[in-house]
Amino acid sequence: MNIEMIRAAAARLAGHVRETPLLNAPLLDEIAGRRVWIKPECLQHTGSFKFRGAYSALSALAEEVRAKGVIAYSSGNHAQGVALAARMHGAPAVIVMPEDSPQLKIANTRAYGAEVVLYDRNRESREDIGAELARTRGLTLIKPYDEPQVIAGQGTMGLEIARQAAALGITQADVVICCGGGGLTSGTALAFEAEAPGLRARPAEPEGFDDTTRSLAAGRILRNPAMGGSICDAIVTPQPGDITFPIMQRLAGPGIAVTDAEALQAMAHAFNRLKLVAEPGGAVALAAVLFHPEAFGDTEKVIVTISGGNVDADIFARALETLH
Amino acid sequence: MNIEMIRAAAARLAGHVRETPLLNAPLLDEIAGRRVWIKPECLQHTGSFKFRGAYSALSALAEEVRAKGVIAYSSGNHAQGVALAARMHGAPAVIVMPEDSPQLKIANTRAYGAEVVLYDRNRESREDIGAELARTRGLTLIKPYDEPQVIAGQGTMGLEIARQAAALGITQADVVICCGGGGLTSGTALAFEAEAPGLRARPAEPEGFDDTTRSLAAGRILRNPAMGGSICDAIVTPQPGDITFPIMQRLAGPGIAVTDAEALQAMAHAFNRLKLVAEPGGAVALAAVLFHPEAFGDTEKVIVTISGGNVDADIFARALETLH
Numbered sequence: 001m002n003i004e005m006i007r008a009a010a011a012r013l014a015g016h017v018r019e020t021p022l023l024n025a026p027l028l029d030e031i032a033g034r035r036v037w038i039k040p041e042c043l044q045h046t047g048s049f050k051f052r053g054a055y056s057a058l059s060a061l062a063e064e065v066r067a068k069g070v071i072a073y074s075s076g077n078h079a080q081g082v083a084l085a086a087r088m089h090g091a092p093a094v095i096v097m098p099e100d101s102p103q104l105k106i107a108n109t110r111a112y113g114a115e116v117v118l119y120d121r122n123r124e125s126r127e128d129i130g131a132e133l134a135r136t137r138g139l140t141l142i143k144p145y146d147e148p149q150v151i152a153g154q155g156t157m158g159l160e161i162a163r164q165a166a167a168l169g170i171t172q173a174d175v176v177i178c179c180g181g182g183g184l185t186s187g188t189a190l191a192f193e194a195e196a197p198g199l200r201a202r203p204a205e206p207e208g209f210d211d212t213t214r215s216l217a218a219g220r221i222l223r224n225p226a227m228g229g230s231i232c233d234a235i236v237t238p239q240p241g242d243i244t245f246p247i248m249q250r251l252a253g254p255g256i257a258v259t260d261a262e263a264l265q266a267m268a269h270a271f272n273r274l275k276l277v278a279e280p281g282g283a284v285a286l287a288a289v290l291f292h293p294e295a296f297g298d299t300e301k302v303i304v305t306i307s308g309g310n311v312d313a314d315i316f317a318r319a320l321e322t323l324h
Numbered sequence: 325m326n327i328e329m330i331r332a333a334a335a336r337l338a339g340h341v342r343e344t345p346l347l348n349a350p351l352l353d354e355i356a357g358r359r360v361w362i363k364p365e366c367l368q369h370t371g372s373f374k375f376r377g378a379y380s381a382l383s384a385l386a387e388e389v390r391a392k393g394v395i396a397y398s399s400g401n402h403a404q405g406v407a408l409a410a411r412m413h414g415a416p417a418v419i420v421m422p423e424d425s426p427q428l429k430i431a432n433t434r435a436y437g438a439e440v441v442l443y444d445r446n447r448e449s450r451e452d453i454g455a456e457l458a459r460t461r462g463l464t465l466i467k468p469y470d471e472p473q474v475i476a477g478q479g480t481m482g483l484e485i486a487r488q489a490a491a492l493g494i495t496q497a498d499v500v501i502c503c504g505g506g507g508l509t510s511g512t513a514l515a516f517e518a519e520a521p522g523l524r525a526r527p528a529e530p531e532g533f534d535d536t537t538r539s540l541a542a543g544r545i546l547r548n549p550a551m552g553g554s555i556c557d558a559i560v561t562p563q564p565g566d567i568t569f570p571i572m573q574r575l576a577g578p579g580i581a582v583t584d585a586e587a588l589q590a591m592a593h594a595f596n597r598l599k600l601v602a603e604p605g606g607a608v609a610l611a612a613v614l615f616h617p618e619a620f621g622d623t624e625k626v627i628v629t630i631s632g633g634n635v636d637a638d639i640f641a642r643a644l645e646t647l648h
Contacts, residue, residue: 021345023367026408027435042599043347084350104596111351271640272428275366275633277599309599313644316595320637 001148001243003194006155006187009056013156016088017052018044020157022164022303027273032289035301037170039161040276042309046080046112048234048282049157049184049307050144054081056153057142058089066091071139073097073126075233076105077308078144083114094133096126102233102312121228145183146241154184158191158201161303165196172198174299176285178307179203179212179255180235182244189251199303201252204285206232206260212240212248213255221245231260231315234281234308256295262287267319270306280315282308325472325567327518330479330511333380337480340412341376342368344481346488346627351597356613359625361494363485364600366633370404370432372558372606373481373508373631374468378405380477381466382413390415395463397421397450399557400429401632402468407438418457420450426557426636445552469505470565478508482515482525485627489520496522498623500609502631503527503536503579504559506568513575523627525576528609530556530584536564536572537579545569555584555639558605558632580619586611591643594630604639606632 023038041049058066069092072082079095086093093114097106098121109116119129134141143150161175175192177185182203189201203212209232211224223239230236240248258266263280266287270278278286285304288295296302347362365373382390393416396406403419410417417438421430422445434440443453458465467474485499499516501509506527513525527536533556535548547563554560564572582590587604590611594602602610609628612619620626 018345018347021342021367023342026369027432040599043345045350047597047599108351268637271601271637273371275364275371275601277595277601313592313595313647317641317644320641323637 001151001190001247003190005148005152006159006191009149009152010156010159012059013052013055013153016055017156019160020044022161022168023274025274028269028290032302033293034296034299036289037303038274039157039303039305041157042276042278042282042306046084047308047310048077048081049154050077050081051084052156053150053153053183054078054142055085055088057147057149058085058091060149061140065140068138068140069093070142071096071130071134072142072144073130074144075101076109076310077234079109080105080112080310082142083109083112087113094139096130102310104312105310108310145181146243148243151183151187151244155187155191157184158188159195161188162191162196162199165199165303170301173301173303174202174296175199175303176202176204176256176288177305178235178282178285179205181237182212182240182248184307185252186244186247189247193251203248203252203255204288205235205255205257206230206263206284207257209236210255210257211237213257215240215245216248216253216255219249232263232281232284234279235284256288256292258284258287258291262291264319265322266290267316268322271320272323276306277309277311277316278306279308279311282306325475325514325571327514329472329476330483330515333473333476334480334483336383337376337379337477340379341480343484344368346485346492347598349598352593352614356626357617358620358623360613361627362598363481363627363629365481366600366602366606366630370408371632371634372401372405373478374401374405375408376480377474377477377507378402378409378466379412381471381473382409382415384473385464389464392462392464393417394466395420395454395458396466396468397454398468399425400433400634401558403433403438404429404436404634406466407433407436411437418463420454426634428636429634432634469507470567472567475507475511475568479511479515481508482512483519485512486515486520486523489523489627494625497625497627498526498620499523499627500526500528500580500612501629502559502606502609503529505561506536506564506572508631509576510568510571513571517575527572527576527579528612529559529579529581530554530587530608531581533560534579534581535561537581539564539569540572540577540579543573556587556605556608558603559608580612580616582608582611582615586615588643589646590614591640592646595644596647600630601633601635601640602630603632603635606630
């Protein structure tokens with residue numbers, strides 16, 4: 001896993017990925033107490049950064065392998081990313097999704113042309129279902145984060161931030177990244193190491209599902225005690241990946257954990273002041289910057305990812321209620 | 325009023341305005357029945373394109389005139405644009421707003437540092453209030469649309485679209501523009517005339533407040549029968565401007581009128597598929613493309629402005645209810 005793989009992914013993604021802007025946010029600066037810029041990956045194709053990694057992985061497959069089809073398991077954002085990337089490559093896609101995934105994510109995954117297989121996340125193993133389907137149909141598994149070509153694709157966001165920050169004269173900043181298994185955080189950290197050494201990737205997670213934050217503090221991989229119960233469905237993973245963790249240990253952190261209530265409030269601020277739709281898991285980095293100033297000390301400049309915007313209307317309405 | 329004024333405004337705005345992206349929208353193409361691109365001016369500073377015209381007008385004033393301060397009357401988006409542009413120039417700003425303006429717009433206008441004077445739009449004349457304040461305090465009035473430097477600023481969006489469309493190989497397209505007094509429509513049409521003659525500006529308006537659509541069809545300026553009662557507060561004006569109308573008559577149209585219900589549905593689509601927050605008046609162009617295919621005949625490509633995103637949470641919640 002190295003910077004050359006990220007650069008190669010950027011070349012494959014050129015013309016297919018959206019270069020999302022880097023937006024300053026004067027009305028958020030005052031709340032955060034420092035300068036804040038936003039990287040709205042909710043505006044990426046399929047509504048999250050996951051399209052980058054999915055397209056990178058699909059485009060790296062040999063054509064005869066890709067033609068047989070791909071399979072992924074995901075609560076939604078990776079699912080949609082793989083579904084659209086597969087459609088763009090003319091390859092069939094099967095997505096294994098928990099039956100309690102947000103309805104919007106299931107509907108959109110189908111809308112991108114993928115076959116969706118639902119499972120019960122309390123009684124069934126998505127790995128078993130995926131392995132069986134892969135074996136019987138000759139499908140290639142696209143893992144959500146612990147896969148070099150996926151990490152390389154996510155790292156292209158880091159290349160963009162490095163370039164955009166340089167154009168704005170930002171040489172030193174914390175870059176807060178919504179973190180599940182660590183694909184985006186590790187890929188981005190590798191891009192910064194090569195292109196913008198004054199930028200530091202810092203993972204943000206939901207409280208109770210802060211496996212990466214705790215693992216980085218402990219110096220070894222720790223698991224989350226549970227897998228359900230956060231509204232931040234997009235970034236709840238059992239533990240950091242075997243590939244992503246050593247990269248994060250070398251280049252990223254410390255992590256920051258926020259509450260579900262803070263994530264909802266951050267969504268409301270994104271609505272009010274940025275006109276962006278963030279999903280709960282996509283708003284944890286913004287919540288960290290707005291509500292945890294102690295985690296940033298005297299850092300003057302912070303760049304915040306909004307990693308996704310695939311949220312059902314009822315959850316979004318709950319976020320808007322925090323404005324009353 | 326000519327293209328050189330728009331180019332000069334673009335030079336003054338460089339580094340201060342956001343160049344908003346031009347986003348394709350595969351999930352909307354299917355509903356619209358043609359290719360759709362989105363110009364999200366809701367991501368502009370202050371949440372609407374109005375910042376462009378306000379900054380253009382402020383920056384064109386002589387320094388000693390600007391230092392005395394400016395005044396504007398507006399239900400909200402022009403207000404916020406003038407407030408921020410004034411702050412950026414270190415000039416005082418007084419904004420005369422109807423007392424029934426969306427709370428968010430009043431609060432944000434104050435947050436940008438302007439003095440807000442509220443009035444009752446049924447009993448008082450904003451022109452009288454504004455003229456009195458201008459006279460006693462030496463303030464310069466920044467009109468919302470019928471003012472050459474404001475039109476020039478709005479026209480910078482047209483220059484951006486012309487450049488972005490060319491980069492995407494789009495040479496022929498209808499460009500649907502949310503239209504109040506015609507500042508954005510006329511400025512953009514002038515930019516297209518010079519830079520992208522295959523692009524045609526077409527105003528979209530709320531039913532019952534479609535003064536520009538009817539005026540273009542009649543060949544003379546017609547007034548709206550009423551001034552209240554639409555949720556599209558941002559784009560309800562009495563009639564097209566004396567400066568904007570002849571430009572639109574020469575270069576833009578025909579117009580398209582949509583219902584409030586269609587505007588709300590378009591907001592829901594922007595939420596679901598674009599992850600953008602649109603206000604009702606900012607969603608009428610999207611509503612026209614999604615729900616009025618008959619207005620576009622066999623036009624293959626359409627570019628749609630989302631002109632603003634300053635909407636209160638309760639109205640946004642009504643839009644989300646259309647998803648059920």
